[in-house]
Amino acid sequence: MLNRNRIVTAAVELIEREGADAVSMRRIAAELGVGVMSLYNHVPSKAALLDAVAEDVLSRIGFTDDPSAHWTERVRIQARAFRRIAHHFPRSTMVVVSRQLGSTAGLLPVERALATLRDAGFDGREAVRMLRMFIAYVVGSLLREVGVTPTFAPVRADAVIAEVDPALFPVVSELRPHLDSCDHDEEFEFGLELLVQAMAVRAAARADAQAGDGAGERAGHGGARQ
Amino acid sequence: MLNRNRIVTAAVELIEREGADAVSMRRIAAELGVGVMSLYNHVPSKAALLDAVAEDVLSRIGFTDDPSAHWTERVRIQARAFRRIAHHFPRSTMVVVSRQLGSTAGLLPVERALATLRDAGFDGREAVRMLRMFIAYVVGSLLREVGVTPTFAPVRADAVIAEVDPALFPVVSELRPHLDSCDHDEEFEFGLELLVQAMAVRAAARADAQAGDGAGERAGHGGARQ
DNA sequence: AGCGTGGCACGTACACTGTACGTACGTCAA
DNA sequence: TTGACGTACGTACAGTGTACGTGCCACGCT
Numbered sequence: 001m002l003n004r005n006r007i008v009t010a011a012v013e014l015i016e017r018e019g020a021d022a023v024s025m026r027r028i029a030a031e032l033g034v035g036v037m038s039l040y041n042h043v044p045s046k047a048a049l050l051d052a053v054a055e056d057v058l059s060r061i062g063f064t065d066d067p068s069a070h071w072t073e074r075v076r077i078q079a080r081a082f083r084r085i086a087h088h089f090p091r092s093t094m095v096v097v098s099r100q101l102g103s104t105a106g107l108l109p110v111e112r113a114l115a116t117l118r119d120a121g122f123d124g125r126e127a128v129r130m131l132r133m134f135i136a137y138v139v140g141s142l143l144r145e146v147g148v149t150p151t152f153a154p155v156r157a158d159a160v161i162a163e164v165d166p167a168l169f170p171v172v173s174e175l176r177p178h179l180d181s182c183d184h185d186e187e188f189e190f191g192l193e194l195l196v197q198a199m200a201v202r203a204a205a206r207a208d209a210q211a212g213d214g215a216g217e218r219a220g221h222g223g224a225r226q
Numbered sequence: 227m228l229n230r231n232r233i234v235t236a237a238v239e240l241i242e243r244e245g246a247d248a249v250s251m252r253r254i255a256a257e258l259g260v261g262v263m264s265l266y267n268h269v270p271s272k273a274a275l276l277d278a279v280a281e282d283v284l285s286r287i288g289f290t291d292d293p294s295a296h297w298t299e300r301v302r303i304q305a306r307a308f309r310r311i312a313h314h315f316p317r318s319t320m321v322v323v324s325r326q327l328g329s330t331a332g333l334l335p336v337e338r339a340l341a342t343l344r345d346a347g348f349d350g351r352e353a354v355r356m357l358r359m360f361i362a363y364v365v366g367s368l369l370r371e372v373g374v375t376p377t378f379a380p381v382r383a384d385a386v387i388a389e390v391d392p393a394l395f396p397v398v399s400e401l402r403p404h405l406d407s408c409d410h411d412e413e414f415e416f417g418l419e420l421l422v423q424a425m426a427v428r429a430a431a432r433a434d435a436q437a438g439d440g441a442g443e444r445a446g447h448g449g450a451r452q
Numbered sequence: 453a454g455c456g457t458g459g460c461a462c463g464t465a466c467a468c469t470g471t472a473c474g475t476a477c478g479t480c481a482a
Numbered sequence: 483t484t485g486a487c488g489t490a491c492g493t494a495c496a497g498t499g500t501a502c503g504t505g506c507c508a509c510g511c512t
Contacts, residue, residue, distance in 0.1 A: 002490080024469060035491040037471080042489095046470065098324055100373040107395060114397040128404040133417035136366030143365060144358070147326040169333060171340040178354040191359035198424035228461080250498060261462040263500080268460095272499065 004042045008052045015091050054096040055105035060085050065112045071120040072196050090146040145184050230268045234278045280322040281331035286311050291338045297346040298422050316372040371410050
């Protein structure tokens with residue numbers, strides 16, 4: 001019996017195996033051993049199918065939230081959980097971020113994240129902003145990571161070794177070794193730590209302002225250090 | 227006379243006017259009043275054309291770098307410049323981030339950014355990491371902003387007003403008003419400021435370590451506060 | 453001048469896409 | 483039994499990217 005679930009799982013398998021460009025209704029139907037038009041009894045259109053793929057991938061995020069841990073650690077864990085599924089479905093991740101899905105899929109991670117931020121002491125407005133900023137960073141990072149497509153990419157490794165004129169781009173050519181290599185794990189953790197620390201000083205500033213009230217709010221809007 | 231430039235500018239115009247889905251070689255040819263196959267005398271494939279579109283948009287970033295300004299302000303200005311062109315070509319921005327372009331386009335912004343970070347006192351490794359983190363945030367933010375497609379979007383405003391069960395998602399439903407509305411300018415500036423401050427404390431920690439050497443390196447790898 | 457050569461515009465053709473529509477065949481309700 | 487309905491399927495159509503062949507024109511060489 002054909003049903004929606006079999007179709008979307010076949011779709012993500014196909015995407016992971018041969019890339020998003022290889023996805024066609026005929027291809028999926030062949031994969032399932034059914035006629036093409038049978039798919040349309042369970043899925044209204046190809047666009048809707050891709051939306052379903054995105055939701056499916058999103059819903060696979062593991063929710064190992066430990067409310068007893070410090071909120072900074074909970075933030076790290078949630079970010080890594082997001083990243084893990086992206087690495088599990090790298091090519092599908094591209095369709096996830098490419099589509100604007102106005103559904104409630106992946107609402108549970110949002111719930112967890114907001115709860116964590118509330119526990120950190122942020123009010124509603126700040127919590128939402130922090131979350132949005134965090135998602136922006138994570139999505140941007142994943143986009144770069146999966147864009148480089150570690151899976152099945154005979155990529156133009158030659159292209160990145162293209163010459164750059166040291167006269168025109170002195171800094172770039174000086175930092176060439178650092179720009180060419182990229183340990184994705186380390187890079188992600190680096191940015192993650194920076195963001196978490198930034199959030200921590202914000203939270204501390206909030207606590208100070210709330211306690212002292214009047215003094216010590218310099219860290220709130222000025223530079224935290226400089 | 228047909229040439230590569232006319233083709234790509236016609237392509238970005240078409241993308242901005244009717245969306246990326248509307249782009250086809252026949253459509254572009256019609257727009258230019260030429261035969262379809264004539265395009266292939268100047269562009270090897272549609273994929274290459276879209277790459278060229280991405281490069282073209284990237285190359286439009288304004289480079290108003292003022293080396294006399296404080297580096298934090300220079301970082302802000304460069305981030306805003308990036309964002310401005312994304313708002314000028316919202317739909318093309320989607321194709322920019324969707325494609326992995328291994329070209330040297332947009333190398334000049336990279337040069338400026340790295341120079342700025344070096345001026346801030348970071349060594350090569352840190353500068354590259356900071357830049358990557360920053361790009362991740364900016365790209366992620368823009369993806370959300372243009373995903374919501376302010377231009378020509380009859381969007382399912384009804385979908386976002388979909389009900390959420392307060393029992394299942396208490397925090398989400400409590401913060402509903404904050405989640406529904408989104409002032410993109412403010413959100414972007416918020417994250418930008420947070421990142422700049424985070425970088426500033428990192429730079430200060432570096433300076434301390436370099437000066438004092440031995441003491442005061444707590445902020446370097448541990449938590450800045452907690 | 454005659455000739456060859458190369459670049460450019462173009463038409464045709466092919467394999468392939470999403471999907472609207474009509475047609476069967478099964479299982480349940482009346 | 484008779485109808486209604488849901489599911490699987492084939493056919494058909496408009497539209498896609500592009501390989502290939504054809505004609506035109508401007509150029510350099512003999």
